[in-house]
Amino acid sequence: MRFRFILTLILTFQSFVLFAQREDAGDYEYDREVLFGINKNTNGGLIGALSLKLGYRIDESTFQFFGLDLANVKNPKEVRYNTVLGNSYIFGKSNYLYVIRPYYGRELILFKKAPQQGVQVSLLGAIGPSLGIISPYIIEYSVSRVETVREQYDPEVHQSRFNILGHGRPFEGMGDAEIAFGGNAKAAVNFEFGVFKSNVTGLELGYQLEGFTKEIPLMPTTENRQIFQSVYFTFFYGFRK
Numbered sequence: 640m641r642f643r644f645i646l647t648l649i650l651t652f653q654s655f656v657l658f659a660q661r662e663d664a665g666d667y668e669y670d671r672e673v674l675f676g677i678n679k680n681t682n683g684g685l686i687g688a689l690s691l692k693l694g695y696r697i698d699e700s701t702f703q704f705f706g707l708d709l710a711n712v713k714n715p716k717e718v719r720y721n722t723v724l725g726n727s728y729i730f731g732k733s734n735y736l737y738v739i740r741p742y743y744g745r746e747l748i749l750f751k752k753a754p755q756q757g758v759q760v761s762l763l764g765a766i767g768p769s770l771g772i773i774s775p776y777i778i779e780y781s782v783s784r785v786e787t788v789r790e791q792y793d794p795e796v797h798q799s800r801f802n803i804l805g806h807g808r809p810f811e812g813m814g815d816a817e818i819a820f821g822g823n824a825k826a827a828v829n830f831e832f833g834v835f836k837s838n839v840t841g842l843e844l845g846y847q848l849e850g851f852t853k854e855i856p857l858m859p860t861t862e863n864r865q866i867f868q869s870v871y872f873t874f875f876y877g878f879r880k
Contacts, residue, residue, distance in 0.1 A: 670696045672839060672879035680847070680871035682712050688740075690873055700748045706765065708740040712849075712867060714857040726805030728778055731858045733792045735774040738849070740823050742767030752831065759831040763843075764824075771819035771851055777807025791815075794860050821851035825871075837880060843873040 744765025827845025
């Protein structure tokens with residue numbers, strides 16, 4: 640009798656725990672999320688892009704999202720040098736490429752997490768247009784001991800890197816920028832580590848392909864591209880409800 644009583648208590652307790660866990664999982668459901676991200680990729684610098692993503696539930700395991708990336712795309716052969724004045728510059732660089740990427744995508748949740756433990760894993764894909772802004776890379780160049788000029792790097796004119804005193808001010812030359820149109824697509828795996836229902840913290844690992852209607856002359860003395868491929872990760876933080 641005592642054994643049956645103890646067994647009954649154990650089974651009752653287990654049923655209560657399972658019910659509570661199911662209630663917890665239900666409480667973890669959400670319909671909307673807003674995410675902010677910092678991106679690092681193989682075509683960018685220390686910070687490759689800033690991201691914004693808005694997600695909306697379609698069904699139990701599927702979301703749709705709208706996103707926007709603001710990126711600075713670089714040539715893989717760019718090397719930064721320091722001058723005797725303590726300034727820095729990239730020898731051979733002629734243009735910046737800033738890219739605005741709006742996109743639409745779908746996210747499929749593979750493994751859900753409990754509200755305050757575990758990791759949620761999902762797959763996502765997205766596609767959208769790309770607007771490239773090709774802005775001149777300005778350098779300060781010494782033409783004599785007393786005279787310097789500030790102008791876009793030209794390999795036919797600025798042949799000695801030792802005469803370069805530094806690069807221009809942020810966004811200097813933007814008034815002479817050109818526009819390039821294109822498109823982008825990406826596929827990624829998303830890992831979420833947040834411990835609170837209303838907050839999101841996670842990491843997105845993926846591959847991105849981007850192409851433009853014309854070649855982008857980032858460095859005239861090296862091979863320039865019309866199509867860019869990159870592997871990236873984005874650390875994101877946001878809110879959901």
